[in-house]
Amino acid sequence: MLGREVSGRLEPRLAEPALAAQDAVRLGQQVQTLLGRDASQVAEDERPRARFRRRERCQVLNSRIGDGSAPPAAGTLVVERVSKQFETPRGPLPILLDVSFSKAPGESLCVMGPSGSGKSTLLHILGTLEPPSSGRVTLDGLSPHALPETELAAFRNRAIGFVFQDHFLLPQCSVLENVLVPTLVSRAEGDHEARARELLERVGLADRLDHRPAELSGGERQRAALARALVLSPRLVLCDEPTGNLDASSAGNVADLLVDLHARAHAVLVVVTHSAALAERFPDRRRLAAGRLEPL
Ligand SMILES: Nc1ncnc2c1ncn2[C@@H]1O[C@H](COP(=O)(O)OP(=O)(O)O)[C@@H](O)[C@H]1O
Numbered sequence: 001m002l003g004r005e006v007s008g009r010l011e012p013r014l015a016e017p018a019l020a021a022q023d024a025v026r027l028g029q030q031v032q033t034l035l036g037r038d039a040s041q042v043a044e045d046e047r048p049r050a051r052f053r054r055r056e057r058c059q060v061l062n063s064r065i066g067d068g069s070a071p072p073a074a075g076t077l078v079v080e081r082v083s084k085q086f087e088t089p090r091g092p093l094p095i096l097l098d099v100s101f102s103k104a105p106g107e108s109l110c111v112m113g114p115s116g117s118g119k120s121t122l123l124h125i126l127g128t129l130e131p132p133s134s135g136r137v138t139l140d141g142l143s144p145h146a147l148p149e150t151e152l153a154a155f156r157n158r159a160i161g162f163v164f165q166d167h168f169l170l171p172q173c174s175v176l177e178n179v180l181v182p183t184l185v186s187r188a189e190g191d192h193e194a195r196a197r198e199l200l201e202r203v204g205l206a207d208r209l210d211h212r213p214a215e216l217s218g219g220e221r222q223r224a225a226l227a228r229a230l231v232l233s234p235r236l237v238l239c240d241e242p243t244g245n246l247d248a249s250s251a252g253n254v255a256d257l258l259v260d261l262h263a264r265a266h267a268v269l270v271v272v273t274h275s276a277a278l279a280e281r282f283p284d285r286r287r288l289a290a291g292r293l294e295p296l
């Protein structure tokens, strides 16, 4: 029940620590959009505690986290003449016009532009949460928008990591459990808990594993969200204003981690941001203006 049936607009207020039970269920449903499964069940009876195998721990860490040896295979992202218009009561509203670019594994793109210029819309299309009106997106030669819904959800879960301005951590789960949530729906083999612990150590949360999101600072929550996005070693990492809610110091810390983790991951990274401080960390910066993607 994902993607096309859901606008992809996630409500920021649901990420507040003091959630009503009803909101928690809705949050779970929205996480389902991203993860491809009923996350309300995850919250209640399938919390990903230490039921993960510990075998092959070292091997998995070496191959997935990246220690300078044997980077995991990753695919190229090709965006060909993507246009998007929303149908509104006043007629079609064009947002993106002929957006094209290509990124190989290990490369990144930073997209800037004023509010309302279509940055999130572009990210949602790349993340398969929205279909393009025309044009094509392929990752590793595969056109995910052409997949049937259930396969699309599995593809999204496995191949794409999302980081939003709001962390969207499940409030009833610990930090470690939150990072493990994507692994619940994945058939990928490996010691997921070891991977999650290692990522959490890398983002400086090794001593916060049992904390609930409400017991973390804003920067810590976003670092946990970063670890969650990377736990399945996605081929494509999409970040929508990842430092938008953080103070300058926390934002700098999250930006450092993002760049560092991307350098190890050999994935394609697309970041949209208003922040000049974040943008300057990426060599390829472009701007969305009047629907077109231009060099800055
Ligand atoms: N589902 C939708 N239906 C109609 N208009 C939309 C929808 N989603 C976004 N828009 C419009 O598209 C424009 C671009 O939105 P968005 O991609 O969120 O911009 P940005 O992320 O750059 O601030 C905005 O004017 C917004 O109102």
Ligand SMILES: [Mg+2]
Residues within 6 Å of the ligand: 119, 120, 121, 240
């Ligand atoms: Mg936006």
